[in-house]
Amino acid sequence: MIKKIVILGGGTAGWMAANILAKRWAKYSVEIALVESSDIGIIGVGEGSTPQLKxxxxxxxIAEAEWMPACNATYKTGIRFCNWSTKPGFENYFHPFPAQPDDYSAPAFFYNCFVRRKGADVYAHPDKFFLATYLAKHQLGPKPAHHFPFQLGYGYHFDSSLVGLFLKQHAAKLGVAHIDARITEVKLDAQGYISHLLTENQQPLAADLFIDCSGFAGVLIQQALKVPFINFSSNLFNDSAVVMPTSAAMDITPQTTATALNAGWMWNIPLVNRIGNGYVYSSNYLSADMAETELRQKLNLLDKDVPVRHLKMKVGRLQHHWAKNCLAVGLSQGFIEPLEATALHLVQETVLGFAEAIELGDFTDREQANFNRSINQRFEAVRDYIVCHYRVNSRTDTQYWRDNANNNSLSDSLRELLQVWVGGGNLTQEIERQKIGCYYPSASWHCLLAGYGLFPTQDQLLPGNEVAHKYKMENIENFISRCALNFSSHREQLNDLVAKQQVM
Ligand SMILES: Cc1cc2nc3c(=O)[nH]c(=O)nc-3n(C[C@H](O)[C@H](O)[C@H](O)COP(=O)(O)OP(=O)(O)OC[C@H]3O[C@@H](n4cnc5c(N)ncnc54)[C@H](O)[C@@H]3O)c2cc1C
Structure with missing residues (x-):
């Protein structure tokens, strides 16, 4: 029934939405136009993804050889968290993306976590149990030799401006019209639906459906339709970021590194041509100048002239993402700070979920309510996983970390998960009971809680009997290192893409 769609905003969210809908609804001859203002520009950050982007x-x-070299992209097998915990032996750990061979090693990890929480002195740091962790440590790319019969999830790092450009060109091939203009007015009809947008030259842009991809401004959904915004600041303190690129490293590690600093954390994202760095922090604890100085110190850039950008972040979500004839996608619908690089994942889920809802029930209230509930659940599940990183930190060096560790503003879901872990219960069963494994699986929760060393202290542990030592670590390590023989170096895999691109 939708004949015409206007998308407001040409950031990554706008262009992803345009591409998905132009392809999905090509058979219905839906007309799609994207309007953006080059004067306003895009946020231009967001360089890491989850496996969903694949x-x-x-x-x-779109083949990897087509887009990755064009966007200076690299592979990502997971995230290394450094200095979030002060527990000896647990100062850093890796959160791996899932791989099929984990089916063999993860049960050993879960079991060891279980008995270690009960006081047995078994190995339970996540780093030795997952293939993706091994690949990152040894600079191997995530694409196996063709005879390796198992799947491996992986994400990407990329230049977000170049991805936007690439997607813009691709959308044009699919027939999406592009208008460069600032929207100055949003006109509503008598029922409160959006009837048309007005550009600064008074050009009207009418449609059946409007997609708000206007970034934090939320021009349609927040400013015009007045959908309330639910702030997450009670348990996610960070509201600012400072960004500073550095030159590329010799080794391109297929991982994001998230290192805890005085009042937040810094990311390190290796691209082919540079490293993306940024410090995400709370302005209640640190001024912009202090954050910039701390980041410069970390990067050895104290008196160097490098491009620096300061950004504010609005952290939370809309009460509902689809209201009247408007769908919000991207920063306009909400943002959870980028610790797990989940924003584009949410963009994808929102657009695909919306397309499914429309195909199932068109503009019915029931489909709309189901859709809004499901996106809200996803936002809350991601929020809880991120909040947990802060809640279980064991740093005591600054007020910021002490306040995070003492913050009891937790959802019931997170509170119950933590109770199960600390009480020695079965975490996987609890995740199944809460039906939240589709957002973060049991392995992710185990990696987080074990990775921070949330176990009895070393002097409280006892050697344990044969039952406690059911799994031999050398067998696990052997298995993973043999699996890894099927993977070439990350650098080689990136060079292969360039070679393939040249013959395309
Ligand atoms: C510090 C930081 C780090 C991040 N890291 C990650 C990450 O690692 N991974 C990840 O997935 N995400 C990350 N994100 C989120 C990611 O940057 C965004 O989700 C992504 O860029 C999409 O943004 P957007 O398209 O919603 O908004 P924007 O890029 O802000 O685009 C908004 C668009 O709307 C247009 N516009 C606005 N108002 C008007 C108007 N009145 N008239 C016409 N046009 C208008 C603008 O011109 C622009 O084209 C990060 C965000 C921040 C702040």
Whole structure:
């Protein structure tokens, strides 16, 4: 029934939405126009993804050799967290993306976590149990030799401006019209639906459906339709970021590194041509100048002239993401700070979930309510996983970390998960009971809680009997290192893409 769609905003969210809908609804001859203002520009950060982004490019039938070299992209097998915990032996750990061979090693990890929480002195640091962790440590890329019969999830690092440009060109091929203009007015009809947008030159842009991808401004959904914004600041303190690139490293590690600093954390994202760095922090604890100085110190850039950007972040979500004839996608619908690089994942889920809802029930209240509930659940699940990083930190060096560790503003879901872990219960069963494994699986929760060393202290542990030592670590390590023989170096895999691109 939708004949015409206007998308407001040409950041990554706008162009992803345009591409997905232009492809999905091509058979219905839906007309799509994207309007953006080059004077306003895009946020231009957001350089890491979850494995979900691969399914976006697969869905669009865009080969890695086509887009990755064009966007200086690299592979990502997970995230290394450094200095979030002060527990000896647990100062850093890796959160791996899932791989099929984990089916063999993860049960050993879960078991060891379980008995260690009960006081047995078994190995329970996550780093030795997952293939993706091994690949990152040894600078191996995530694409196996063709005879390796198992799947491996992986994400990407990329230049977000170049991805936007790439997607803009691709959308044009699918027939999406592009208008460069500032929207100055949003006109509503008598029922409160958006009837048309007005550009600064008074050009009207009418449509059946409007997609708000206007970034933090939320021009349609927040400013015009007045959908309330639910702030997450009671348990996610960070509201600011400072960003500073550095030159590329010799080794391109297929991982994001998230290192805790005085009042937040810094990211390190290796691209082919540079490293993306940024410090995400709370302005209640640190001024912009102090954050910049701390980041410069960390990067050895104290008196060097480098491009620096300061950004504010609005952290939370809309009460509902689809209101009247408007769908909000991207920063306009909400943002959870980028610790797990989940924003584009949420963009994809929102657009695909919306398309499904429309195909199932069109503009019915029931489909709309189901859709809004499901996106809200996803936002809250991601929020809880991120909040947990702060709540279980064991740093005591600054007020910021002490306040985070003492913050009891937790959802019931997170509170119950933590109770199960600390009480020696079965975490996997609790995740199943709460039906939240589709957001973060049991392995992710185990990695987080074990990775921070949330166990009895070393002097409280006892050697344990044969039952406690059911799994031999050398067998696990052997298995993973043998699996890894099927992977070439990350650098080689990136060079292969360039070679393939040249013959395309
Ligand atoms: C510090 C930081 C780090 C991040 N890291 C990650 C990460 O690692 N991974 C990840 O997935 N995400 C990350 N994100 C989120 C990511 O940057 C965004 O989700 C992504 O860039 C999409 O943004 P957007 O398209 O919603 O908004 P924007 O990029 O802000 O685009 C908004 C668009 O709306 C247009 N616009 C606004 N108002 C008007 C108007 N009145 N008229 C016409 N046009 C208008 C602008 O011109 C622009 O085209 C991060 C965000 C921040 C702040």
């Amino acid at each position: 399914s976006f490019f697969d869905y669009m039938e």
